[in-house]
Amino acid sequence: MDLRNKAAAGAITAAALGFGLMLAPAAEAATCHSTIGACIYYNSNFAGATFWDGGGNSNTPENYGAPNWYTFSGGNGAGVYVKNNAASVYNFDTNYSVTIYYNSNNSGPSQYIKRGTGANLNATLKNNNASQCFDFYANCP
Numbered sequence: 001m002d003l004r005n006k007a008a009a010g011a012i013t014a015a016a017l018g019f020g021l022m023l024a025p026a027a028e029a030a031t032c033h034s035t036i037g038a039c040i041y042y043n044s045n046f047a048g049a050t051f052w053d054g055g056g057n058s059n060t061p062e063n064y065g066a067p068n069w070y071t072f073s074g075g076n077g078a079g080v081y082v083k084n085n086a087a088s089v090y091n092f093d094t095n096y097s098v099t100i101y102y103n104s105n106n107s108g109p110s111q112y113i114k115r116g117t118g119a120n121l122n123a124t125l126k127n128n129n130a131s132q133c134f135d136f137y138a139n140c141p
Contacts, residue, residue: 032090038098038113038132042077044087044120049077051086054093057136061106064130086129090118099140101131106141 032039037054041047049072056062064070064083072080091098091113098115102108102125109124121129133140 049075096134
């Protein structure tokens with residue numbers, strides 16, 4: 001392989017690796033567990049302060065508000081309550097999907113996020129999130 005072909009192969013490899021890194025939120029991920037639970041972000045596109053949570057299922061909802069009043073940590077939005085302030089979610093869990101709900105106790109409009117993927121919350125749920133459910137025991141409502 002001549003020098004030109006090696007350079008082209010190197011550039012293609014670097015571009016492919018860079019693209020792969022863009023698919024998951026690497027910079028913020030350090031504050032969240034990388035194989036279990038969901039990382040909830042204060043800003044869209046997996047940016048800003050984070051809140052990691054692996055709780056909530058079809059038997060026991062995980063409510064962000066009373067009595068827990070969870071808050072974001074690190075970055076823009078640190079110290080702000082998670083309830084009604086999230087913009088994106090990355091589900092690091094490799095076994096279970098997570099559903100984010102508009103209301104407490106896993107009710108109201110929702111957004112389903114498959115395991116190993118992430119999404120910006122839709123227009124209904126962005127800054128209107130109150131609970132979550134992992135499909136541990138059964139499908140979430």
